[in-house]
Amino acid sequence: MTSPQRTKTGSVPRRERGGAKEARGPQGPRGPKPGPARDDGPQRIAKLLARAGIASRRNVERMIADGRVALNGDVLTTPATILTDLAGVTVDGKPVAKPEAARLFRYYKPPSTLTAERDPKGRPTIYDRLPPGLPRLIPVGRLDFMTEGLLLLTNDGELKRQLELPSTGVVRRYRARAFGEVTQQQLEDLSEGVEIEGIRYGSIDANLERRTGRNCWIEMALAEGKNREVRRVLAYLGLQVSRLIRTDYGPLTLEGLDTGDVAEVPREALFVFRKSLRGGRKPVGE
Known part of the structure; x- marks a missing residue:
């Protein structure tokens, strides 16, 4: 089996073409220009705790349901609680620090x-x-x-x-080493999307990078990122993935x-x- 070559910096190279088309990733219409956010003033506690890096909003709601979040010593029972800041809020008995700048x-x-x-x-x-x-x-x-x-x-x-x-349309890029036979045309057909066991997968830009015997390296670019999407789509094409690497997330x-x-x-x-x-x-x- 072959494995991806590395640059002097230790990264996996973006392309090893081998004569096939270059994968460019799904394209879509541009959305509205970003505008200023209005995140000052009273907000739901789940959003404030998410901003503080405690967990995602959904997980914060679960933590509140489990009785892990309190305000001034009183256990909160609803994620609809509105606050202007996190003063007096504790999670598992520990005070929540003021949110830092996003990193x-x-x-x-x-x-x-x-x-x-x-x-x-x-x-x-x-x-x-x-x-x-x-x-x-x-x-x-x-x-x-x-x-x-x-x-x-x-x-x-x-x-x-x-x-x-x-909805933000961030393109993720992957390189997959797979065993089996596939053609570039089969990969190009993925640009129209595919339905597998009742699940619809959107446009995927796929490129047959190189082949060695019955093993090949395939580049794929997609914007949805459904659970195990790359593996399921390649299995649908009759391929067995032996290594999968995500190389890019947006820029x-x-x-x-x-x-x-x-x-x-x-x-x-x-x-x-x-x-x-x-x-x-x-x-x-x-």
Whole structure:
């Protein structure tokens, strides 16, 4: 079997064409220009806790239902509680710190790790492998247990939500090593979308990068990111994936990262990225 070559910086190269077309990713109409956000004033506690990086809004609502969130010592019973700040709010008995400015990190997730805080089965998670000294971080989306590559981490639940929304149109790029026979035409047909077991997958831009015997490397670009989408689509084509690497998330790449490495996205680059999102909003405080 062959494996992807690495540059001197340790990143997986963007293209190894081998004569096939270059994958450019799904294209779509531009949304409205980003406008200023109105995140001042009273807000639901779930949103405030998400901004503070405690968890996503949905998970905060679960924490409130489980009685883990209190205000001035009184356990909250509804996520509809409206507050102007987090003064007096505790989670699991611990005061919640004032939200910091949004930060975003690139992480080269190793294979055989879960994108979760803990696993009842005792399998390793990304938090077991992250280097020390980082702030409290939550993942943007997920990569499954065996998938490796670019995983974004943030301290801001609202940034997490913004980057995950399908409406923002962020293109994710993958490289898959697979066993089996497939033609470039079959891959190009994926641009029309495909339905598998009742689930509709949108346009995928796929490129047959190279073939060695019955093994091949395939590049894929998609904007939806449904659960295990790449693996399911390739299995539908009769391919068995032996390695799957996410190389890009929007303009962010694995450049300069080896397996297990973390690097913070510069503040200006994060600002530009957020402004570029379809239907996105200008970051608070910028």
